Amino acid sequence: MNTLLHRYRVQLPHTFKGPDLIVLQSPGPPAPSVGKVPRGRRDGLPAHLSSLAQRAYWALLSQRRDQSIVALGRSGAGKTTCCEQLLEHLVAMAGGVDGRVSVEKIRATFTVLRAFGSVSTGHSYNATRVAIVMSLDFNAMGRVAAAQLQTMLLEKSCVARQPEGEGNFEVFSQMLAGLDLDLRTELYLHQMAESHSFGMGIWPKPEDKQKAAAAFAQLRCAMETLDISEGEQRAIWRVLAAIYHLGAAGACKVGRKQFMRFEWANHAAEALGCEYEELNTATFKHHLRQIIEQVTSGPSRRGLEEEETSSGLKMTGVECVEGMASGLYQELFAAVVSLINRSFSSHHLSMASIMVVDSPGFQNPRHQCKDRAATFEELCRNYAHERLQLLFYQRTFMSTLERYRQEGIPVPFDLPEPSPGTTVAVMDQNPSQVRLPAVGGAEDARGLFWLLDEEVRVEGSSDSVVLERLCAAFEKKGAGAEGTSAFRSCEQPLQFEIFHQLGQDPVRYDLTGWLHRAKPNLSALDAPQVLQQSKREELRSLFQSRAKLPPVCRAVAGLEGTSQQALQRSCAVRRAFASSLAAVKRKAPCSQIKLQMDALTSVIRRSQLYFVHCLAVASGGRQGSLTPLQPGGDKPGTGEPLPLDIPALRVQLAGSHILESLRLHRTGYADHVGLPQFRRRFQVLDPVLMKKLMLASEGIDERKAVEELLQTLDLEKKAVVIGHSQVSKATFLGHRVHPVADPDEP
Numbered sequence: 001m002n003t004l005l006h007r008y009r010v011q012l013p014h015t016f017k018g019p020d021l022i023v024l025q026s027p028g029p030p031a032p033s034v035g036k037v038p039r040g041r042r043d044g045l046p047a048h049l050s051s052l053a054q055r056a057y058w059a060l061l062s063q064r065r066d067q068s069i070v071a072l073g074r075s076g077a078g079k080t081t082c083c084e085q086l087l088e089h090l091v092a093m094a095g096g097v098d099g100r101v102s103v104e105k106i107r108a109t110f111t112v113l114r115a116f117g118s119v120s121t122g123h124s125y126n127a128t129r130v131a132i133v134m135s136l137d138f139n140a141m142g143r144v145a146a147a148q149l150q151t152m153l154l155e156k157s158c159v160a161r162q163p164e165g166e167g168n169f170e171v172f173s174q175m176l177a178g179l180d181l182d183l184r185t186e187l188y189l190h191q192m193a194e195s196h197s198f199g200m201g202i203w204p205k206p207e208d209k210q211k212a213a214a215a216f217a218q219l220r221c222a223m224e225t226l227d228i229s230e231g232e233q234r235a236i237w238r239v240l241a242a243i244y245h246l247g248a249a250g251a252c253k254v255g256r257k258q259f260m261r262f263e264w265a266n267h268a269a270e271a272l273g274c275e276y277e278e279l280n281t282a283t284f285k286h287h288l289r290q291i292i293e294q295v296t297s298g299p300s301r302r303g304l305e306e307e308e309t310s311s312g313l314k315m316t317g318v319e320c321v322e323g324m325a326s327g328l329y330q331e332l333f334a335a336v337v338s339l340i341n342r343s344f345s346s347h348h349l350s351m352a353s354i355m356v357v358d359s360p361g362f363q364n365p366r367h368q369c370k371d372r373a374a375t376f377e378e379l380c381r382n383y384a385h386e387r388l389q390l391l392f393y394q395r396t397f398m399s400t401l402e403r404y405r406q407e408g409i410p411v412p413f414d415l416p417e418p419s420p421g422t423t424v425a426v427m428d429q430n431p432s433q434v435r436l437p438a439v440g441g442a443e444d445a446r447g448l449f450w451l452l453d454e455e456v457r458v459e460g461s462s463d464s465v466v467l468e469r470l471c472a473a474f475e476k477k478g479a480g481a482e483g484t485s486a487f488r489s490c491e492q493p494l495q496f497e498i499f500h501q502l503g504q505d506p507v508r509y510d511l512t513g514w515l516h517r518a519k520p521n522l523s524a525l526d527a528p529q530v531l532q533q534s535k536r537e538e539l540r541s542l543f544q545s546r547a548k549l550p551p552v553c554r555a556v557a558g559l560e561g562t563s564q565q566a567l568q569r570s571c572a573v574r575r576a577f578a579s580s581l582a583a584v585k586r587k588a589p590c591s592q593i594k595l596q597m598d599a600l601t602s603v604i605r606r607s608q609l610y611f612v613h614c615l616a617v618a619s620g621g622r623q624g625s626l627t628p629l630q631p632g633g634d635k636p637g638t639g640e641p642l643p644l645d646i647p648a649l650r651v652q653l654a655g656s657h658i659l660e661s662l663r664l665h666r667t668g669y670a671d672h673v674g675l676p677q678f679r680r681r682f683q684v685l686d687p688v689l690m691k692k693l694m695l696a697s698e699g700i701d702e703r704k705a706v707e708e709l710l711q712t713l714d715l716e717k718k719a720v721v722i723g724h725s726q727v728s729k730a731t732f733l734g735h736r737v738h739p740v741a742d743p744d745e746p
């Protein structure tokens with residue numbers, strides 16, 4: 001197994017030219033190369049990633065078509081690192097126009113993203129809590145003219161509530177540790193609160209605080225690299241400070257909904273540039289705003305508002321404060337993304353883009369040997385991962401086999417079973433676009449997200465009703481029952497299991513309180529207004545641009561940009577949200593998770609896709625641990641190799657159809673080119689045929705011409721097959737007819 005893994009790491013990119021790539025996380029930090037340096041490692045980038053980046057780049061130049069690289073894998077497997085390395089390599093390789101996009105700026109972007117979009121957990125110092133699409137736009141000369149960052153699925157709830165063993169977004173501890181004295185005084189941060197409901201400002205060890213302060217200095221440098229001015233940075237610290245003060249203010253748990261510590265709430269209002277009363281109303285008194293809106297709006301809107309009011313009134317004071325804090329953070333995150341995009345934008349024309357996608361990794365408490373059930377947030381992350389796996393399945397198997405069928409090319413390969421679609425359906429199946437027959441026979445099988453959004457509007461409904469409906473729709477009853485099932489209820493009350501990763505990695509979830517979580521939080525919805533109407537000019541100018549965006553797209557950041565490529569991507573996002581306007585209008589938070597994933601996939605769907613499967617190879621321990629592992633994967637200080645977790649590797653390989661995709665790649669014909677293009681490109685090798693074709697008075701029979709050409713070229717029959725409209729070639733024998741100059745070719 002060891003040899004096999006080694007082979008995969010180094011040799012795959014050279015021998016295997018399929019659309020996908022396996023990256024194994026080495027048990028130590030990215031290891032320095034040992035012995036012979038494979039091509040692509042001169043700049044420190046692993047050879048397989050360098051090869052992938054070059055392939056995508058050459059395909060973009062030769063086909064003038066968008067390319068996308070999607071990283072898949074468990075949390076902590078190295079996806080973000082891999083995406084950053086790919087982007088840096090692409091920019092270094094192609095070069096930028098006018099310095100709008102540079103390697104330093106890409107690095108700075110990831111420093112900012114790690115601070116604002118990741119949290120520290122038991123297994124990683126930088127567990128991603130947001131999905132990103134980073135696009136590089138190339139001009140006709142193949143240089144990077146501009147870049148754009150789009151983000152979705154920000155887990156804004158992390159601001160106020162963190163599961164046991166997880167921290168808040170890194171930026172809070174960095175700012176609280178590293179802010180200079182003047183700013184600290186100006187923002188009322190010179191004295192820390194004695195108790196804090198969001199768990200901010202706590203460093204277990206003194207050295208943790210020092211590290212956070214050093215990280216803050218790095219963050220400020222990164223912001224400068226991205227042309228974020230001093231004034232804009234101050235505005236950002238203001239909002240973060242306001243969120244801190246809200247956590248210190250807390251809310252009364254009994255009686256009237258109000259802040260518990262008035263003076264901290266006052267500090268929050270001061271930092272945000274609004275009156276205390278304004279903040280109090282936006283946080284707790286939504287009904288006042290709604291009454292005004294109802295009076296001024298027409299009757300059609302009134303019904304909707306009444307529905308919102310009824311659910312909003314049921315919110316507790318604590319939920320109101322949490323909602324305001326997370327709403328502010330979402331807006332702040334979007335503002336930071338716009339500032340990054342401003343730094344990358346340019347007026348140069350671009351021809352096509354390479355998009356790199358990173359999303360929170362697949363997570364199962366069992367991976368960390370924990371016996372707890374997984375949370376709603378973990379379900380959302382796993383859902384996002386399954387959706388990308390489904391995209392991989394559709395592109396790798398379904399589209400390829402369909403192409404062979406249409407072309408009449410015989411390939412002995414059956415569609416692998418099961419499909420990740422079975423698991424995805426348990427979460428997002430919408431009865432209006434039913435894909436799977438309901439296992440229990442129910443006609444209108446709704447996935448979990450839709451059920452939660454539906455039941456939250458039913459008076460007196462509960463979590464158990466949601467579970468019952470889910471069981472009725474998706475649970476396979478009895479051993480001989482028909483239908484596929486990716487779901488089962490557990491013996492423990494309100495718990496169920498979803499068979500993720502093609503059934504290889506089942507995750508047990510605890511549904512307790514999920515219905516409550518599905519309620520739209522009206523305080524969060526009011527947060528943008530507080531920022532846009534601030535008395536402070538620097539805050540208003542930072543957040544005013546978001547006011548122009550349609551509210552349906554609030555959860556997605558990075559929709560600005562005026563270049564054609566940027567507009568196309570933003571249109572794809574808007575279209576995805578428009579496809580289910582009803583859910584968006586009802587402010588249904590759970591179905592919006594699905595819509596955000598729809599938006600992400602629609603941005604990349606039309607491009608040529610490459611998937612990077614990152615595999616976590618060692619079990620236990622914290623990845624990126626500050627006690628570094630030895631190069632080559634040794635146990636720190638012992639010299640012994642770190643044990644590979646073979647069962648975990650098997651699960652990851654079997655759960656992602658990697659081996660099947662290799663098999664299809666080898667049995668099938670991975671490269672193909674249209675008959676006319678093939679004839680035009682290679683007819684020069686057969687002068688007799690070329691002369692005949694030039695003299696032909698009538699239309700050319702392309703198929704006949706290609707058959708003649710192939711006979712002259714004397715290609716081995718097995719290597720090349722003529723379909724109805726294409727010549728397809730098997731990769732392993734196909735070098736001789738490769739139509740595109742390939743950087744990997746010797």
Ligand SMILES: Nc1ncnc2c1ncn2[C@@H]1O[C@H](COP(=O)(O)OP(=O)(O)OP(=O)(O)O)[C@@H](O)[C@H]1O
Nearest residue numbers: 026028075076077078079080081127128361623624
């Ligand atoms: N090839 C590698 N070999 C060894 N360590 C690595 C490798 N790639 C990444 N790491 C380390 O593993 C840690 C986790 O990496 P990273 O944040 O990229 O994982 P991830 O898959 O994006 O996780 P998540 O999905 O939770 O965000 C980092 O500290 C990184 O330095």
